[in-house]
Amino acid sequence: MKIIELNSVSKTYNSGSARALDNVSLKIGRGERVVILGPSGCGKTTILRLVAGFIAPDSGSISVGGKLVAKNGRVIVPPEKRHLGMVFQDLALWPHLTVKGNIEFGLKARGIAKAERVIRIRDILDLVGMADYSRRKPAELSGGQQQRVALARALVLEPGVLLMDEPLSSLDLELNVRLRKEILRLQEKFSFTLLYVTHDRNEAFDIATRIVIMDKGSVIDEKRNFAPDR
Ligand SMILES: Nc1ncnc2c1ncn2[C@@H]1O[C@H](COP(=O)(O)OP(=O)(O)O)[C@@H](O)[C@H]1O
Numbered sequence: 368m369k370i371i372e373l374n375s376v377s378k379t380y381n382s383g384s385a386r387a388l389d390n391v392s393l394k395i396g397r398g399e400r401v402v403i404l405g406p407s408g409c410g411k412t413t414i415l416r417l418v419a420g421f422i423a424p425d426s427g428s429i430s431v432g433g434k435l436v437a438k439n440g441r442v443i444v445p446p447e448k449r450h451l452g453m454v455f456q457d458l459a460l461w462p463h464l465t466v467k468g469n470i471e472f473g474l475k476a477r478g479i480a481k482a483e484r485v486i487r488i489r490d491i492l493d494l495v496g497m498a499d500y501s502r503r504k505p506a507e508l509s510g511g512q513q514q515r516v517a518l519a520r521a522l523v524l525e526p527g528v529l530l531m532d533e534p535l536s537s538l539d540l541e542l543n544v545r546l547r548k549e550i551l552r553l554q555e556k557f558s559f560t561l562l563y564v565t566h567d568r569n570e571a572f573d574i575a576t577r578i579v580i581m582d583k584g585s586v587i588d589e590k591r592n593f594a595p596d597r
Pocket residue numbers: 380381386387405406407408409410411412413414
């Protein structure tokens with residue numbers, strides 16, 4: 368069974384405009400690290416929004432974890448029931464909550480008891496190197512630190528699948544390269560399936576086990592990647 372499947376998916380946002388996705392099929396196995404690589408506007412974010420469940424495909428179908436979640440214009444399983452971790456540019460940290468509060472939010476929503484929340488928050492902050500910052504608000508953190516917190520917030524829920532939309536593109540190169548290695552380390556530890564979007568070739572080759580190359584709403588090539596250095 369594939370953990371994520373898109374079958375002949377097409378999507379147009381406004382009638383009359385070009386298709387954002389044109390008949391895209393993509394199958395992802397458990398534990399793969401798939402990077403979608405392509406220029407701005409080629410449809411990368413649209414794929415993630417469809418997998419997440421924020422939008423429905425006009426035609427075609429999507430399965431997550433072997434379950435049909437959307438088909439022919441209809442969302443069948445809503446985002447919160449898909450159990451996906453997400454690090455999206457437009458899903459920013461909540462500015463009024465501390466680092467701890469941001470991470471705790473999802474744990475509370477799942478009814479996890481206070482004692483366990485405390486342990487899980489401490490462990491995940493250690494893991495992303497942010498243990499000393501738990502009382503800060505997002506505005507008091509650098510871009511890279513905010514990204515680590517966003518990662519922690521997603522990972523603390525132990526998702527089987529993590530969706531990441533250009534998570535490092537706002538960072539300077541040094542930090543970008545460092546966080547690539549951290550994402551690999553975290554993936555090795557938690558063995559989630561990773562679906563990662565970028566326009567940066569180097570990032571793609573550092574992170575992926577498989578690279579899916581897109582242009583103008585279509586998949587134009589796929590390459591297996593050698594195991595990147597950790
Ligand atoms: N909410 C939206 N409304 C209208 N058009 C959109 C919307 N989101 C994306 N598009 C269009 O769909 C196409 C694919 O966009 P997107 O998936 O965001 O590409 P990428 O993430 O690769 O930059 C682009 O032409 C973009 O302008």
